[in-house]
Amino acid sequence: MKTREQRDLFPGALEMMILRTLKRQPLHGYALAQHIKRMSNDLLQIEEGSLYPALQRLLKEEMVKSEWGVSSTNRRVRIYKLTTKGAKHLEHEVSRFERMLEGITRVLAPGES
Amino acid sequence: MSWFTRLFFRQQLYDELSKEIREHLEEKIEELVTGGLSRKEAAHAAQREFGNVTLIEEDSREVWQWPSVESFIMDIRYGARTLRKSPGFTFVIVLTLALGIGANTAIFSVVNAVLLRPLPFADSGRLVQLIEHDQKRGVDFDWVSFPNFQDWATHNQVFESMAAYKFHTFNLTNVSQPQVLFGAKVSANLLLTLGAEPILGRNFLPEEDQPGRDHEVILSYDAWNDLFGADPKLIGKTLMLGDEPYAVIGVMPRYFHFPPTVPVMAAFPSKVAAFWAPLGLTVRPEQRDWNMLGVVARLKPDRTLVQARADMDFVARGLQQQYPGQNHDIGLRVEPLLNQVVGDVRPALLIFLGAIGLVLLVACANVSNLLLARSTTRQREIAVRISLGASRSRLVRQLLTESLLLAFAGGALGVLVAYSGTFLFRALSPDSVPRLGEIAINGPVLAYTFAVSVMTGIIFGLAPSLGASRADLTQSFKGDGSRPTSTGKHSQLPTTLVVLELALSLALLIGAGLMLKSFLRLEQVDPGFRLQNLLTVWLALPEARYRMPQQRLAFYEQAFQHIQALPVVKSVGAIDDLPLSGIRGGGPFTIEGSPTESDVSAPVAYRCVVSANYFRTMGIPLVQGREFTERDRDGAPVVLMINETAARRYWPGENPVGKRLSFSTGSTQPTWLAIIGVVKDVLHDGLDSPAKPTIYLPFLQAPQEFMVTVVRTGVDPSSVVSAVRGAIAAVDKDQPLLMTRTMADIYSDSVAQRRFNTVLIVAFGTLALLLAMVGVYGLTAYAVTQRVHEMGVRVALGAQRWDVLKLVLSQGLAVTLVGIGFGVAAAFVLTRFLSKLLFHVPRHDTVTFVAMSLSLGGIALLACYIPARRAMRVDPMVALRYE
Numbered sequence: 002m003k004t005r006e007q008r009d010l011f012p013g014a015l016e017m018m019i020l021r022t023l024k025r026q027p028l029h030g031y032a033l034a035q036h037i038k039r040m041s042n043d044l045l046q047i048e049e050g051s052l053y054p055a056l057q058r059l060l061k062e063e064m065v066k067s068e069w070g071v072s073s074t075n076r077r078v079r080i081y082k083l084t085t086k087g088a089k090h091l092e093h094e095v096s097r098f099e100r101m102l103e104g105i106t107r108v109l110a111p112g113e114s
Numbered sequence: 115m116s117w118f119t120r121l122f123f124r125q126q127l128y129d130e131l132s133k134e135i136r137e138h139l140e141e142k143i144e145e146l147v148t149g150g151l152s153r154k155e156a157a158h159a160a161q162r163e164f165g166n167v168t169l170i171e172e173d174s175r176e177v178w179q180w181p182s183v184e185s186f187i188m189d190i191r192y193g194a195r196t197l198r199k200s201p202g203f204t205f206v207i208v209l210t211l212a213l214g215i216g217a218n219t220a221i222f223s224v225v226n227a228v229l230l231r232p233l234p235f236a237d238s239g240r241l242v243q244l245i246e247h248d249q250k251r252g253v254d255f256d257w258v259s260f261p262n263f264q265d266w267a268t269h270n271q272v273f274e275s276m277a278a279y280k281f282h283t284f285n286l287t288n289v290s291q292p293q294v295l296f297g298a299k300v301s302a303n304l305l306l307t308l309g310a311e312p313i314l315g316r317n318f319l320p321e322e323d324q325p326g327r328d329h330e331v332i333l334s335y336d337a338w339n340d341l342f343g344a345d346p347k348l349i350g351k352t353l354m355l356g357d358e359p360y361a362v363i364g365v366m367p368r369y370f371h372f373p374p375t376v377p378v379m380a381a382f383p384s385k386v387a388a389f390w391a392p393l394g395l396t397v398r399p400e401q402r403d404w405n406m407l408g409v410v411a412r413l414k415p416d417r418t419l420v421q422a423r424a425d426m427d428f429v430a431r432g433l434q435q436q437y438p439g440q441n442h443d444i445g446l447r448v449e450p451l452l453n454q455v456v457g458d459v460r461p462a463l464l465i466f467l468g469a470i471g472l473v474l475l476v477a478c479a480n481v482s483n484l485l486l487a488r489s490t491t492r493q494r495e496i497a498v499r500i501s502l503g504a505s506r507s508r509l510v511r512q513l514l515t516e517s518l519l520l521a522f523a524g525g526a527l528g529v530l531v532a533y534s535g536t537f538l539f540r541a542l543s544p545d546s547v548p549r550l551g552e553i554a555i556n557g558p559v560l561a562y563t564f565a566v567s568v569m570t571g572i573i574f575g576l577a578p579s580l581g582a583s584r585a586d587l588t589q590s591f592k593g594d595g596s597r598p599t600s601t602g603k604h605s606q607l608p609t610t611l612v613v614l615e616l617a618l619s620l621a622l623l624i625g626a627g628l629m630l631k632s633f634l635r636l637e638q639v640d641p642g643f644r645l646q647n648l649l650t651v652w653l654a655l656p657e658a659r660y661r662m663p664q665q666r667l668a669f670y671e672q673a674f675q676h677i678q679a680l681p682v683v684k685s686v687g688a689i690d691d692l693p694l695s696g697i698r699g700g701g702p703f704t705i706e707g708s709p710t711e712s713d714v715s716a717p718v719a720y721r722c723v724v725s726a727n728y729f730r731t732m733g734i735p736l737v738q739g740r741e742f743t744e745r746d747r748d749g750a751p752v753v754l755m756i757n758e759t760a761a762r763r764y765w766p767g768e769n770p771v772g773k774r775l776s777f778s779t780g781s782t783q784p785t786w787l788a789i790i791g792v793v794k795d796v797l798h799d800g801l802d803s804p805a806k807p808t809i810y811l812p813f814l815q816a817p818q819e820f821m822v823t824v825v826r827t828g829v830d831p832s833s834v835v836s837a838v839r840g841a842i843a844a845v846d847k848d849q850p851l852l853m854t855r856t857m858a859d860i861y862s863d864s865v866a867q868r869r870f871n872t873v874l875i876v877a878f879g880t881l882a883l884l885l886a887m888v889g890v891y892g893l894t895a896y897a898v899t900q901r902v903h904e905m906g907v908r909v910a911l912g913a914q915r916w917d918v919l920k921l922v923l924s925q926g927l928a929v930t931l932v933g934i935g936f937g938v939a940a941a942f943v944l945t946r947f948l949s950k951l952l953f954h955v956p957r958h959d960t961v962t963f964v965a966m967s968l969s970l971g972g973i974a975l976l977a978c979y980i981p982a983r984r985a986m987r988v989d990p991m992v993a994l995r996y997e
Contacts, residue, residue, distance in 0.1 A: 030137075030138050031138045031142065048163070048165035049138070049163050050135070050170035051165060053134070053135060053174045054174045054176075057175075060177075069130075077137070078137055
């Protein structure tokens with residue numbers, strides 16, 4: 002159920018990070034999880050599992066597509082790839098996020114007012 | 115992917131997902147093992163990092179679903195599986211609900227057909243009935259005079275059209291089997307007013323209302339079909355009706371029934387009109403107080419009932435001023451036609467609906483308790499679901515789905531119950547209930563069933579679901595799960611529900627008791643004559659053949675002689691308005707020498723024409739004076755007899771014999787008629803209606819064409835029917851009988867509605883009682899099983915069997931007493947609705963209240979006794995070994 006999404010992320014944040022990661026290169030679930038963890042320096046408390054509902058949502062909305070392949074560790078894995086629609090969505094979301102972040106930062110910034 | 119393909123590929127999607135997640139975990143574990151952990155530790159760590167696998171899989175799948183719909187479907191599947199696993203439990207519940215919902219549906223289908231559905235006429239909401247009303251005495255006259263009808267029709271501003279009708283019977287002759295047709299003479303615009311058209315032929319033309327042009331007839335569909343084999347060439351042919359030729363001009367559609375059966379025609383209950391012929395009346399001013407027509411009208415589209423009433427008040431006042439003699443105090447009432455058709459059955463039907471609703475509530479309480487009892491045994495399952503992450507609302511939803519599933523199963527089966535119920539209702543209910551033929555399980559009724567099922571499901575399911583979802587995890591896991599834990603605080607809910615059941619069923623039982631007592635009282639009422647061994651023979655002489663009074667007289671005198679000559683016949687008499695038959699007529703009269711003018715309202719009385727032997731044949735005793743004899747005929751002084759009520763009311767403290775009265779009110783030259791005798795009262799309008807002042811006229815001085823011949827026999831009256839038929843055929847072989855019925859049957863019909871009401875309410879009360887007893891039994895049995903251990907300890911510590919019994923019974927008694935308390939209070943309020951149906955029994959009749967409370971209490975204790983006896987036999991060894 003959607004209520005059990007990670008509370009410390011805002012809705013859509015995980016999807017945005019997934020799309021950004023996949024923009025660099027197609028990955029399978031486990032690699033994706035490790036990458037996000039590594040890049041965030043473990044700052045974000047994300048259950049690895051929570052990736053999967055997010056991936057299904059993206060699949061459903063055709064932001065990513067998947068096909069079965071073989072990983073570097075020689076496993077049969079499902080590799081996710083960004084679609085054009087996904088790329089556009091990412092761009093849009095990132096700019097929106099940056100604007101929001103800027104707004105929040107300004108309010109939080111000390112002094113000025 | 116469209117939602118459609120998704121539906122089909124979903125299983126593949128789910129499989130891939132599971133595989134992917136498994137691979138993920140494997141990869142993690144492998145990596146951790148490579149990092150130096152043992153495989154077991156690694157598996158744990160991987161799980162921890164990943165999160166709740168089941169939940170995540172579920173969440174991932176949910177992406178592809180319509181969450182609410184699909185989880186609902188899943189709940190249904192799960193529910194169905196759970197219910198299938200305990201078939202006995204499910205069966206009992208579904209059966210209880212099927213009975214409850216089915217009975218409700220059946221009664222609603224009756225209410226829907228009789229009260230709610232519009233009459234089968236175009237725009238029937240605008241149809242009204244006009245009834246003459248005596249403003250001073252507050253009495254309705256069933257009929258309207260022709261001159262008044264014509265004035266209403268011309269002077270009103272609110273009606274599109276106004277039509278009149280009167281019942282009529284025709285002897286159909288010149289066919290292989292002569293027979294009597296029941297029908298109506300109607301104004302030419304009747305069908306137009308009702309918005310109905312013949313399916314074959316044409317409607318009456320306006321000028322066909324005129325005398326001389328009126329020999330035309332429209333047949334009902336059934337008459338056309340049954341008598342003439344639905345011959346389309348019948349149109350234009352001529353039928354011999356009442357010895358006169360009538361041209362058939364049309365056939366009405368099958369659904370068209372008018373006039374609907376009305377109380378006045380209770381003597382011919384199942385008859386609907388077979389034909390319509392023009393009224394063919396000319397206005398005769400002296401007939402302004404000769405009430406004989408029913409009047410219906412159609413409101414103009416922009417007029418309301420209120421406006422119509424105001425307008426007709428105005429018209430009536432005008433007529434009062436214009437004809438002060440005949441229209442003295444005559445106002446009129448405008449009522450929706452549907453109300454007139456439905457009439458007296460409305461309160462009874464609404465009470466049935468309310469009562470059966472209460473029965474369903476009792477059933478709900480029972481089912482609720484069963485579910486509660488089971489939910490305690492399901493605590494473990496619930497606890498597992500909670501610990502797996504099910505939220506409370508989700509659990510309530512799932513348990514409610516189960517309840518709804520039960521309710522719908524009950525509802526579906528209930529439709530079958532209702533179907534047979536409507537059959538039963540139609541078979542048992544008296545013919546006087548209008549529109550019985552229209553009862554059907556149709557769209558609106560099924561919608562009602564659906565709504566009732568949903569409501570029922572929620573009502574009985576809500577409490578158990580809420581209770582179960584509040585389960586205490588630790589407690590549940592500590593117990594062995596199949597048996598409820600005895601340490602937890604006992605819920606008061608089951609007890610409350612049983613109290614509710616007891617209260618509701620007691621209220622119903624008290625209602626049933628009051629009805630039963632009323633009916634017994636009614637049956638003890640003396641109708642004023644001897645019912646047994648009395649045959650009634652109904653016939654109407656055709657106007658054409660018996661136009662002259664002497665002809666009618668000759669016919670009946672001969673017929674009486676022939677019947678009297680039969681060996682088993684003791685005596686023969688005749689009357690035009692037979693008691694208990696629903697036929698009545700009368701009007702005002704003037705008493706000689708009394709100040710009748712304006713300030714004192716004119717006396718009124720029923721007027722009956724009787725033959726000389728009538729009173730002796732019926733067994734009505736003479737009180738004063740003498741009876742009519744053969745000598746009171748044409749040429750002799752005109753004489754009258756009255757009943758005791760008339761004597762008491764209009765000649766109080768005097769001897770009425772020899773006093774004179776006149777029927778010509780307002781005339782300057784009244785004809786005075788002398789009273790020669792007084793007879794005992796007869797309950798003319800039914801056993802529940804007091805005797806009315808009645809004036810009897812001798813048949814020999816006022817021969818009617820319509821008379822009911824009463825035959826007193828020494829043997830079973832139905833055995834002489836063919837002999838009587840032969841006797842009448844010997845006088846006129848073309849004269850058909852309207853019908854022959856024993857007086858006992860007519861009596862039985864006159865109480866049929868009350869008998870039916872009583873039977874139905876008593877049945878509902880019994881059903882509720884039965885359900886409540888199952889509830890009491892269940893509660894006690896459950897309490898006993900929960901306390902087996904305690905009982906064992908008590909017995910082991912030296913308690914006597916009697917003490918154990920007392921313990922259990924006293925608890926049952928406490929519940930019962932509280933139930934009775936609430937029940938009496940409820941009955942005190944609810945019997946208010948019943949008072950219309952009661953007869954000579956106050957609605958707070960103490961005897962009934964006490965008797966019913968005691969019976970309920972006794973039966974409830976009996977229901978407690980069975981499980982209590984089991985508790986009494988508890989073997990302490992066995993009981994203690996349980997732990």
